[in-house]
Amino acid sequence: MVYPTLRDWLFSVKTFAAAMLALYIGLAFELPRPYWAMATVYIVSNPFVGATRSKAIYRALGTALGASGAVLLVPPFVESPYLFSMVVAAWTGTMLYLAVSDRTARSYVFMLAAYTMPIIALPSVTNPTGVFDLAVSRTEEIILGIVCASIVGSAVFPSRLAPTIIERTDAWFRDAAFYATETLSGRIASSAISGARQRLASTINGLELLLSQLAYDHTRPDVLARAHELRGRMQLLLPIMSSLADPLLALYNNGPQHWPEGLRTLIDDVIKWFNRPLPAPSEGYHADETANALRQRIAAMRPPAAALTHWDGALLSNALWRLGQVIDVWQDCRSLRIIITREEGTWRPHFRHWRLGGTQRFYDRGMMLFATVSAGAAVVLACALWITSGWNDGASAVTLAAVACCFFAALDEPAPFVFRFFLATAVSVVAAGLYLFVVLPKVHDFPMLVILFSAPFILVGTLIPRPQFNMVTVLVAVNTATFISIQDAYDANFLTFLNANLAGLAGLLYAYLWTRVTRPFGAELAAARLLRSSWADVALTASTRPIEDQRNLSARMLDRLMQLIPRLAATDDYRHPSIESFRDLRIAFNALDLRRLTRKLGGEAAGAIDHVLDGVRTYYESCVDRRHRQPVPDSLMSSIDVAVARVTAQGLANAAAPTETSQTSARLLRDALHALVGLRLSLFPATLTKPTPTEPEAAA
Template sequence: MMVPGGIRFEHVLFSLKTFGAAMLAYWIALQSGLPNPYWAVGTVYIIVNPLAGGTTSRAVYRLAGTALGAVMIVVLVPNLVFSPLLLSLAIALWCGFCLFVSLLDRSPRSYVFMLAGYTVALTGFTLVNVPGTSFDVAVSRVEEIAIGILCAAVVSRVVFPQHAGPVLAHRVEGWLQNAATLTRDVLTGRSESAVLRNERHKLAADAVSLRGFTDQVAYEGAHGRGLAERMRALQQRMIAVLPLLSEIEDLLGALGRGGSHAPLTERVLEWLAFDADDAAEAQGEADALLAEIARLRQRLDDSAHSWDDLLALRLAGRLGELVEVWADCQVLRSDISSGETHALRRELATRHRQARALHVDYGMALRSALSVVIVVLVGCAFWIWSGWSYGAGIAQIGAILCCVLAAMDNATPVLRKVLSLMLFALAAAFLYKFALMPLIGSFYALVAALGLVLLPAGVLLAVPATWLMGFQISVNLIYMLMLDNQVSTDFSAFANASLATFGGLALAMITIATVRAVSAERSATRLLRSGWRAVSEVAAGSRRIDPELIAGRMTDRLGLIAPRLAMLPPESAVLEGDILRDLRVGLNILELQRIRRELPAAEQRPLDDLLRQIATLYRSGAAGTAERRRALASSLDRCLGDVLSDAGTPQRRLRDALVGLRGGACPGETPPAFAFPDWRVSA
């Protein structure tokens, strides 16, 4: 058995725990006289996770989804059973609706809606000939799944539980170390721009992964909820690092590495290397550096007489923000390690709860919902037309596969792999059903026989790289065997059920390939365009957006697009897009809008024209063309020229925001030539 990195003790322990929970659930279901005890066994293998919080979250939401699906079975089947077409349409629409809603919620609770959808398809069609038993079957299904959930959750928490805290702390430490390395590379210029950009993309993807991991931690009791709150606060600051590094890199590229700003970058590098055990000492060093940067900014502000001076002033400000963000990260990392509470953490966590920003693609969610509707309707049409009693299995298996693979751009390659794994599970089920099980005379002998396959499959489940293999083998074997309180050797029923299973797989593969599948390039383009629309909305002022909201959403998009960009050919036009630049533009626009409200009406009109121009450009989806960048740069230069001679505080902030906006929206454009007046700005 090939496991990347080799089989470790924790993998074997996880497999033993999972197998033990499954057999305990099987025994309880048998003793309770439930009609389909294999549902309890399969539930264990569906929800298990090496971490206790992951198992609990899936357990809670699987039970809720099953209960909601059971309610819909009782509502739909008895009332529509006499009209097969209406019943098929109702179940198809319900599955599509639930999948659509689940894809709009990228949190663990999305599992509720997905499961509520395909539970109706999986169970409802089996009740067509006996609609009067709908309520009893729905109740027993909830009971069977609840037994599996309780056994998995209890064993996961009681028997050598593996908590997410240490794993999460290790991953956070790794992210911060990688971010620190990237920061040093940006400040020193040791790496090429393309390398730095790839590293920023990787950090964004890791931040998205950490967000999902943090959601699981919240299900580990009071300690887990406290840890999750600290992590969400830290993630707020982690998100802020990426656009800062992007702009600092651009500013250093424009100014060169050896100018008057070099001592400041060296000072920041020294501070990053400073390692203090005492939190108060570390904060004192950060405060001293921030005071030093503030004095330098004042001197630059008083003596700025060139475009490079404005860039140097902007660079000093970005470096100051970088120091603040890193100091916050150190405080919050200390909170995670020690369990202490700081006002910073409470403030950030509160803002996180008020505005959690995740990207949502309504178009792809609708296409995924349409694919499952088509699969259910086509499967039911074949079932009704052929009169084949096992035909419902095509619609059932097809609906499940369309749901569980809905988040993938193109699930066809995965379905091909699923096909080979299903064939393996089918062969194993055949040997069990017709060779081993007729010879087994006790429950304990059956447990020992099942362990021959389920224990190795459990080891595969413990490793992310082999999880799909372990899941398909274990779950398919359990449901193909249909473990009951007596052995069935009906070859005809086994062959028909297997044929329907592979028919559902084939139907799902065809439907996904024609309706749902998109290329990595097209998916990346959709993410870029969604970022452009966000900038357009911010510039148009159509709705008030918090800076952290847009930062979180744009960073989330960057994390989603990063693995897709790695799959594109070098000549792809999509690679020219830069979501971090779009984020910087959006944040500077928000700053312009705040400053605009402080200005006299006469000074607001040029800014209004500028914001309308930006909104139009980004709305058109072609904000990166050279001609339009030049036009926007000209408008920005006119606005900058208007505020150079004004020493007021709002105008000074406006000047800085315009400089940042020009660097983000018009990269590579010819520097402006201004007639700088002899002015001084008081502190």
């Protein structure tokens, strides 16, 4: 058992103090529901100041938006209950769709608006004239809690978010070093490697939300920009390292005796450099001379044009080229990490590519729409059951059902989390009942109330900073504070308490059953849809159709891959979907490179490359149409080998008559050769030794 740390205790005491301050002010100003101010403190509080501030601001905006929606929509539709339920569901679904469409902290605005509107609107149906007062009072109570949480969190031993982001990146560096060591050693498949790959992708995905909160942590704009640059380079390392894996594995399969002198030593030195610790903050910043030396050794080992006519030469050239890219990206990551830690230094990127700079993200709009429509339909059905039953407290059931459906709409399988919500709420009902009918009758002043609240709330608060307990403990704290319903005078009725809270539990149980029935698919469906979408984009890259922005297309595909990897189980199979998905991405990037190069290359090479791209497009279109990965046709292998032969032959012809134009063409032809070799290795990973049946030198 891991006991709470001093930081956990400090956070819990600060949060409890802010909650009691909010409750005291709410009672002093005779707010209708001062307990909402107390509950809000637990909702918005975070161990880090930046996260608390961002959540507080966005919660205030979301509450105001939801309250405005309730004031606007209740009066015109309250006389038509079924139509009103449709309006509430439409609002909830629309706001929820906007929330899941934003992966930054801003999504909290729309999430709050999605379920705040039914929380205010549904209890107002019996008294529509009071909806404005209810909306104003709820907004006041929530803003009071937000202000108290922000002030106490910022003034009392504030904890910055930046060190936690550095800790996350350090964990990523350790996983990346292990992943690089295994790849450079010729090992691309094992459960440990697959697990590291999943952790790398999960860390990159989690940093997106953290970096959106970093701006509220008094972080300088230049440091924040460097942090975003670092995440971008971290995202690039996985596919580039994967692009190095196949040519290295082919070289290993050919046997080290066929390697050029110095290659083994070079790889060993790259592995040592990857595992070298980052310099301590006290050390001065200096250029990484090791990386420069490694690049010089790679350049000296690059085979001449004549050697490229043989498969071994082309393979070596491709591996060295990819190794240079890996070194560039890793040096960028190390440099950025050092600059961010010291908050000083200038950065000049080493990895440069024409595809860099895209900002587009991938969203599975179909799944998002289904999830939000499902939540809206749950609200409609719950309202219909409430209306037909005539249950006075049925509004509590509908509102908690709406909250649960909104909370977990973005998850692949929300039902288990909704059930945890139900269990946490049940615990809160019991705790609130004990306080309300056993403890509070003996309380006669506010200091005694604080003393009696302190032990359970502080103990629960120590678990909030831990990710595995965060959801349950926050729900217990918030629901207990809400169900106790502290007022300025004791006025508790057991039957009223029981009826209202049983309605809430019934609503959560209904939400659990609803999500279990309507969304039983889990991560498998999401992964399958991501795979088919990636195949469609690979087909697009190899087609002649215009691409509006190739940078954004590349960014979208990379982002989709980072979403896919954590959904796939760890495995030791080299044909596992995670490895195959990296190969799909490499095929797409190579196809984009070839599309760009064919416009600049003349002679027979351009026609042969077009034939290869047409084969790639046809293959991936068949995968999309049949909704399953198909065997790659052998004819595509022959087409690639012919294209390789044409490219190398044209390169030799240019080398025989050197001019300034031919030197430029030689660079383009080498780039085309690397892309073709990458295509062949990615499409036919089982034939990593020698090209068959048509070898480039034979075709030439």
